[in-house]
Amino acid sequence: MFEWIRFILGTGLLCIGVATFILEVFGVFKFRYVLNRMHAAAMGDTMGIGASLAGLMILFGFQFVTLKLALVLIFLWCASPVSSHLISRLEYITNEKLEKYCEVRSEDQNRRISGQED
Amino acid sequence: MSRLIPEEEYGKKPAGAFRQWMSGIRDPYLGNVEVKARAGQDENEELLKEHQEEVVSVIRKVHDVANNSQYILFRKFYKAAALICCLTLTVMLLVTVAYLPPVGSADNPAHNEVAAKYIEDGLQDTGAVNIVTGMILDYRAFDTFGESNVLFIATCTVLILMRNDKKKGKGSAEEEEHRDSFYEPKADKILQTAALILVPFIILFGIYVILNGHLSPGGGFSGGAIIGAGLILYLNAFGFEKTERFFTAKTYKWVSFSALSFYCIAKSYSFYTGAHHLESGIPLGTAGNILSSGLILPLNICVGLVVACTMYAFFALFRKGGF
Numbered sequence: 011m012f013e014w015i016r017f018i019l020g021t022g023l024l025c026i027g028v029a030t031f032i033l034e035v036f037g038v039f040k041f042r043y044v045l046n047r048m049h050a051a052a053m054g055d056t057m058g059i060g061a062s063l064a065g066l067m068i069l070f071g072f073q074f075v076t077l078k079l080a081l082v083l084i085f086l087w088c089a090s091p092v093s094s095h096l097i098s099r100l101e102y103i104t105n106e107k108l109e110k111y112c113e114v115r116s117e118d119q120n121r122r123i124s125g126q127e128d
Numbered sequence: 129m130s131r132l133i134p135e136e137e138y139g140k141k142p143a144g145a146f147r148q149w150m151s152g153i154r155d156p157y158l159g160n161v162e163v164k165a166r167a168g169q170d171e172n173e174e175l176l177k178e179h180q181e182e183v184v185s186v187i188r189k190v191h192d193v194a195n196n197s198q199y200i201l202f203r204k205f206y207k208a209a210a211l212i213c214c215l216t217l218t219v220m221l222l223v224t225v226a227y228l229p230p231v232g233s234a235d236n237p238a239h240n241e242v243a244a245k246y247i248e249d250g251l252q253d254t255g256a257v258n259i260v261t262g263m264i265l266d267y268r269a270f271d272t273f274g275e276s277n278v279l280f281i282a283t284c285t286v287l288i289l290m291r292n293d294k295k296k297g298k299g300s301a302e303e304e305e306h307r308d309s310f311y312e313p314k315a316d317k318i319l320q321t322a323a324l325i326l327v328p329f330i331i332l333f334g335i336y337v338i339l340n341g342h343l344s345p346g347g348g349f350s351g352g353a354i355i356g357a358g359l360i361l362y363l364n365a366f367g368f369e370k371t372e373r374f375f376t377a378k379t380y381k382w383v384s385f386s387a388l389s390f391y392c393i394a395k396s397y398s399f400y401t402g403a404h405h406l407e408s409g410i411p412l413g414t415a416g417n418i419l420s421s422g423l424i425l426p427l428n429i430c431v432g433l434v435v436a437c438t439m440y441a442f443f444a445l446f447r448k449g450g451f
Contacts, residue, residue: 085326088322088325088326089322089326092318092319092322095316095318095319096313096316096319099313099316100311100312100313103311103313104311
């Protein structure tokens with residue numbers, strides 16, 4: 011019974027991860043703008059990898075391999091969002107027509123919001 | 129050398145012209161091959177019209193793809209030829225694969241006495257549990273020495289091409305680096321925090337891979353690459369001011385030089401004593417311990433240092449032109 015629950019849980023998580031990856035690939039080829047595509051790619055790098063590695067960890071059970079998988083997961087979760095953040099920041103700095111693609115706060119609004127937070 | 133005719137007249141003759149060209153006085157191409165702008169194009173309207181018609185006709189002839197019969201024929205031929213080439217190659221490769229022996233069969237040509245010797249005697253000869261490391265750093269250590277030198281030579285070549293010696297002013301290394309990375313996000317808090325957490329673990333893992341090279345998969349090359357990647361991440365997050373506190377061209381020079389020369393001297397000694405059937409005096413130790421397998425551990429450390437320095441030097445040279 012316990013084995014069955016573990017198997018179903020593991021394969022379910024793996025399926026969620028693979029489905030996220032399919033969505034990611036679809037989004038990267040469907041969207042035309044950098045930030046949209048980056049959003050799709052980062053989705054797979056965080057949720058897809060997280061779900062599929064968690065599924066594998068459950069399937070492997072309590073072993074040394076599980077610890078290694080957890081370390082891989084932590085490393086990827088540290089690395090991939092940071093790189094996405096850098097790409098988006100570069101796009102924000104270099105693209106002069108950013109208002110065409112997304113909502114951009116003006117300097118005034120920025121100051122007001124940061125003033126409220128203080 | 130006396131000459132009957134004066135220099136100017138001599139230069140008009142072929143022999144004289146050749147001599148002048150050889151000694152670099154005359155350049156026959158100078159002033160003869162440059163394209164000159166058409167004089168008086170704007171004033172003469174008829175000439176301008178003619179020129180325009182010429183341009184238009186050329187464009188019509190060359191770029192009218194839909195009605196150019198030669199071009200259409202060529203496209204069809206190109207597609208057919210590409211298809212035939214691909215099919216021929218596929219059939220040839222598939223036929224060849226069909227003749228290959230099955231994977232893992234005992235009488236494959238790869239399973240000969242060479243592999244058997246390494247697997248049977250590798251542990252006893254080299255003292256390394258990891259047979260691959262035993263092979264590349266003991267049986268074939270000279271080959272690995274060559275590879276480390278190739279890395280060093282590659283850095284020297286990049287240094288020749290990319291080095292920027294200017295310290296201050298326009299065109300200096302600092303100024304060019306600043307100009308190249310003008311739009312890059314600098315001193316990014318998120319990247320710095322991530323680097324602060326990750327870099328120690330990356331470098332620690334690289335050291336582990338190098339030191340455990342004779343016991344587990346890994347060794348100098350992979351461990352050195354990991355350490356180099358950690359250094360590059362640190363450089364990207366904190367900039368050259370922080371890394372140049374501990375890693376400059378001087379550090380690179382001394383680390384590479386001492387690692388390569390230690391490798392050379394140690395392995396020369398080992399080969400010399402081995403070839404003359406002398407006792408080398410290097411204990412092999414117990415297989416499986418960290419301090420075992422004779423020279424393999426120090427040689428791994430040397431290779432790792434060279435690889436890590438090379439990776440970092442490549443990045444710094446391409447980024448700034450010096451470090």
